[in-house]
């Protein structure tokens with residue numbers, strides 16, 4: 001079944017997934033979502049999860065790149081996003097690139113933007129959901145820029161032995177995650193100087209190799225068409241088990257750490273080291289399974 005990506009062009013986490021499609025040579029459908037709430041088509045499917053990206057495969061809805069990449073790995077095992085020798089260690093690299101370092105890269109780039117360039121709607125959205133404070137951002141931008149330079153120096157040192165990708169000959173999740181961080185800085189016009197400072201020789205060559213992977217084969221889809229795809233499908237088979245203290249079928253809510261977005265309510269059918277899955281009823285799409293990674297999600 002063709003995966004459907006709910007995203008907007010400037011999202012670095014969406015860029016990570018677009019390159020993952022390219023790595024696996026997948027055909028995919030693209031649904032454009034706004035870069036601020038509300039996102040009615042997306043939240044009809046997720047039950048409230050409003051972050052970007054979300055990938056839908058039939059009536060299975062994957063929230064967060066960690067859950068999305070697991071789903072793509074099951075859908076199309078080759079080429080693997082977790083190639084040897086690093087294997088699962090790619091998850092650790094990607095987690096660092098997508099947490100502490102993501103905030104540094106995004107802050108370093110956004111700290112160069114004027115409030116006008118961001119727009120009042122965007123600033124209000126990020127303030128309400130993530131606590132964005134423009135004055136505080138301006139004050140910490142030099143610090144965040146320094147943090148990104150250390151990450152770039154480490155990447156450059158890791159690549160200095162001539163390896164093509166962070167784990168050797170084959171690219172993996174960790175490459176895609178760091179690529180997305182740098183890609184975001186490079187795509188903010190006012191952050192040009194910050195971006196240039198990151199492009200050390202080995203980093204620049206590696207960045208070009210990741211970019212060359214491309215995005216696979218993209219077609220366009222409307223939010224209503226995506227909802228119709230979910231309505232016509234049934235959620236896939238269970239992926240795991242429900243560990244204590246919860247029990248299978250229990251009504252719970254899943255809330256993302258560090259974000260004020262509404263929690264997602266549903267019946268718990270997976271809660272283990274591999275992730276979290278809820279079954280829920282959507283008015284428009286019928287029964288859907290909403291999948292989350294284990295890290296970064298609170299079950300309430």
Ligand SMILES: N[C@@H](CCC(=O)N[C@@H](CS)C(=O)NCC(=O)O)C(=O)O
Nearest residue numbers: 011012013035051052053064065066
């Ligand atoms: N841990 C999440 C982080 C996703 C994330 O922070 N996405 C940003 C955009 S790149 C976001 O949701 N911003 C708010 C929005 O798009 O509404 C993941 O790996 O997918």
